[in-house]
Amino acid sequence: MLTTFRDSEISLNPIRDAGIAVVGFGRQGKAHALNLRDSGLDVTVALREGSPRRREAEDEGLTVVSLPQAADCAHLLSIMLPDRVQAEVFERDLSPHLGRVHTILFAGGYSVHFGGLEPPDGLDVVLVAPMGPGYQVREFYLAGGGVPAKVAVHQDVSGEALPRALAYAKAVGCSRAGCLLTTFAQEVELDLFSEQVVLCGGIPQLIILAYRTLVEAGYPAELAYIETVREVKLITDLIYECGIAGMRERISDTALVGGAGAGARLIDEGVRERMGEILDEIREGSSVEEFGEEFDFKRANLEGDIPEGMEEARRVVEGLYWKDM
Numbered sequence: 001m002l003t004t005f006r007d008s009e010i011s012l013n014p015i016r017d018a019g020i021a022v023v024g025f026g027r028q029g030k031a032h033a034l035n036l037r038d039s040g041l042d043v044t045v046a047l048r049e050g051s052p053r054r055r056e057a058e059d060e061g062l063t064v065v066s067l068p069q070a071a072d073c074a075h076l077l078s079i080m081l082p083d084r085v086q087a088e089v090f091e092r093d094l095s096p097h098l099g100r101v102h103t104i105l106f107a108g109g110y111s112v113h114f115g116g117l118e119p120p121d122g123l124d125v126v127l128v129a130p131m132g133p134g135y136q137v138r139e140f141y142l143a144g145g146g147v148p149a150k151v152a153v154h155q156d157v158s159g160e161a162l163p164r165a166l167a168y169a170k171a172v173g174c175s176r177a178g179c180l181l182t183t184f185a186q187e188v189e190l191d192l193f194s195e196q197v198v199l200c201g202g203i204p205q206l207i208i209l210a211y212r213t214l215v216e217a218g219y220p221a222e223l224a225y226i227e228t229v230r231e232v233k234l235i236t237d238l239i240y241e242c243g244i245a246g247m248r249e250r251i252s253d254t255a256l257v258g259g260a261g262a263g264a265r266l267i268d269e270g271v272r273e274r275m276g277e278i279l280d281e282i283r284e285g286s287s288v289e290e291f292g293e294e295f296d297f298k299r300a301n302l303e304g305d306i307p308e309g310m311e312e313a314r315r316v317v318e319g320l321y322w323k324d325m
């Protein structure tokens with residue numbers, strides 16, 4: 001059974017008097033720093049020399065320090081750097097200077113679970129991973145709400161690690177929506193699996209192949225685009241609102257019966273087996289080795305898989321609809 005925490009069950013006290021340094025002022029870092037400050041906490045921002053974001057942070061009234069200075073002075077270090085650089089930056093710029101730090105906090109479990117970041121034994125190590133992009137973390141907070149977060153404890157030296165993580169989640173606004181207790185391993189493995197199999201792997205691949213099939217069979221690109229790309233939103237909105245069963249109650253009989261037959265033919269047991277293989281690779285850590293040297297190569301390779309004419313069809317289709325629809 002999943003353990004959850006509501007805002008009313010959480011106190012800010014475990015970090016009320018702590019100096020908090022948010023390392024990085026990007027998508028998550030900016031939102032966290034501003035929300036923590038607006039929740040009345042003592043926040044500084046740590047940036048590398050020459051950061052183009054220094055001015056932006058200072059314009060918000062935040063004090064900016066170097067990474068070693070932050071490690072030297074803060075009690076809680078919030079590591080809001082891209083996952084791929086965290087281990088290297090931590091080792092070089094933060095770890096040798098950990099003066100008063102009692103807690104290291106991450107917004108994703110990747111670098112501790114897979115990325116080779118080894119936090120020192122004597123510190124609490126926790127995770128507060130908002131389930132939404134940084135701009136929503138800020139916008140929802142300002143509107144009185146929040147983005148829900150996954151919360152986890154990797155090391156609990158003080159006996160206070162979870163209350164500290166929850167207090168941070170409260171200050172960022174996440175507990176207004178809900179905090180779900182998980183582990184670093186679950187956070188990364190589930191995140192990678194859903195990205196690879198469903199969200200960024202399976203769905204785009206299905207769309208690309210369906211679009212290509214229609215265009216190669218002679219259908220107009222714009223109509224193929226509407227049917228295989230634009231209409232995905234209608235169905236995913238329905239699934240989001242009502243679940244798979246609720247979506248099925250709301251679609252036509254032809255869509256229901258035809259979809260059930262074709263869906264099972266297309267996405268069969270073989271696909272499920274390969275999903276299992278991908279999950280095994282994620283758990284073993286072999287799938288994330290690609291974040292090394294091969295990363296840029298694979299990234300560049302992706303540009304070639306969008307069918308010719310698809311972007312043009314998108315532009316034409318976008319022009320056909322009123323924006324306030």
Ligand SMILES: NC(=O)c1ccc[n+]([C@@H]2O[C@H](COP(=O)([O-])OP(=O)(O)OC[C@H]3O[C@@H](n4cnc5c(N)ncnc54)[C@H](OP(=O)(O)O)[C@@H]3O)[C@@H](O)[C@H]2O)c1
Pocket residue numbers: 023024025026027028029047048050051052053054079080081082083085089106107108109110129130131132133134
């Ligand atoms: N993006 C999301 O929506 C999202 C959602 C949930 C969780 N997360 C997690 O949040 C964490 C932060 O991700 P993010 O997307 O917010 O990161 P991001 O926007 O890419 O972070 C940018 C910041 O990191 C700094 N930075 C980059 N490389 C650096 C280096 N080598 N040395 C020092 N500073 C460096 C940049 O410095 P400069 O200012 O000098 O360029 C900038 O301030 C990750 O653990 C991620 O998994 C992200």
